[in-house]
Amino acid sequence: MSHKTDIEIARAANKKPIQEIGQKLGIPTEHLLPYGHDKAKVGQEFINELESRPDGKLILVTAINPTPAGEGKTTTTVGLGDGLNAIGKKAAIAIREASLGPNFGMKGGAAGGGYAQVVPMEDMNLHFTGDFHAITSAHNLLSAMIDNHIYWGNSLEIDERRITWRRVMDMNDRALRDMVVGLGGVSNGFARQTGFDITVASEVMAILCLAQDLDDLQQRLGDIIVAYTRERTPITCRQIGADGAMTVLLRDAMQPNLVQTLENNPAFVHGGPFANIAHGCNSLIATRTALKLADYVVTEAGFGADLGAEKFMNIKCRKGGIAPSVVVLVATVRAMKMNGGVAKEDLGTENVEAVRAGCANLGRHIENMKSFGVPVVVAINHFVTDTEAEVEAIKAYVAEHGSEAILARHWAEGSAGITELATRVAEIADKDSAHFAPLYADDMGLFAKIETIAKRIYRADEVLADKKIRDQLRAWEEAGFGHLPICMAKTQYSFSTDPSLRGAPTGHSVPVREVRLSAGAGFVVVICGEIMTMPGLPSKPAAMSIGLNAAGEVEGLF
Incomplete structure (x- = not known):
């Protein structure tokens, strides 16, 4: 059993030139735009040519509610991609890019771990191909143009108290959450209160991840609502005149990035909206491109x-x-124990009872996923301290819930440790037994959609929203936004809005604090409980232990 750190394993990887990885998927070299030797963007022209091809099978990896013990969702995604290739399938993975903020904070990177990683790990967790910088620039160009419009006479009659477009930066910086800009007199414009969000919370990020192509991107950017007049008429990015220039800044960022796993299998890494405040998935363009090029994604x-x-x-x-x-x-024995009431420092001790007690959270997620008409397999992400009895307890529980659980050892063993899961997943995918349907119809009212998610997914009794919020939702319906889906912003640690409520709580209420219209992304954000759109750094940030070693290599990233 190796005790190398993730970064040491990644550094020792035997990487192949990115052109070879592209060849595995049939991407001609001239359609790969290389960023160094080990990463490339896939050209838009080539992507357009794939439209008529059939789609491969899509496999979604998700997890129980995260605990400080860690679940290993990305690691399992990478491992499963490698596992499918190892059993002779043509498979690719599609994951999100890492945000700089958490990398220097406490969460760490987003490239998997152990022997199930995507490389180059350091680049992916740092500037990568510059996509997030492009998103940051496009977002802040719009911010600058709004204040500039007001400075030069405000012909759109924007109410400065009703500017909803904040600024963004890809860093955890709590000092910027709430601030005043425009101080210093006439030449600096008008003083007003605003703040910064982290780049991954930007609507531009969500738009990039949902846009079909550059035309669709520009259309959606133009639709962003940035402010209101005194009469409450919305003002859009298109009226400010920023949509064209923003599209130019995002032209390259729109093209998906191709890299490789430790086992030299293709990995698309593109886009990265936060999942507790945005929709939390990699880009649609990357997923769809992968589906056209691989049999399993x-x-x-x-x-x-x-x-x-x-x-x-x-x-x-x-x-x-x-x-x-x-x-x-994805579930872990450790997380089940934590859900069953075991303290973090005692997770290494066998406790079958606690495992059983903690399985309620897992059971709820299995039921929820099945309600979308899709078959569910549980992957038990193996840790060294897990005992056979604990693993069996999860397997038995899952079997009682009409599903199956398979132990996966990809973290320690790479693809060899996940062939059983890969084989089973491929079998189920090939059966075509899924009858997927979303949870609610487009034409259901906005508040009814919120209630549907709260009751059917969170198992809440009610949604608490005051008259102001209900009136706002009705006004948006009248303005033609009633067909939009809902994007819930709530804590990731619980089904409820209380992060300390573990397991499978019932009988709780979902308080809605605020609703925001993301007209460009095409959803309504519903903010429940306390949710931060700009994280802060911990008392000892990871940045304090990141640096270059004597050989000029990055140390301390995880």
């Missing part, structure tokens, strides 16, 4: 299935005309 949705997977089904699949053939739900 393994993709993941952020956080627990109550957030990422629900949005994957109700937003991404609905908007993109795609549907999963099977859902893989």
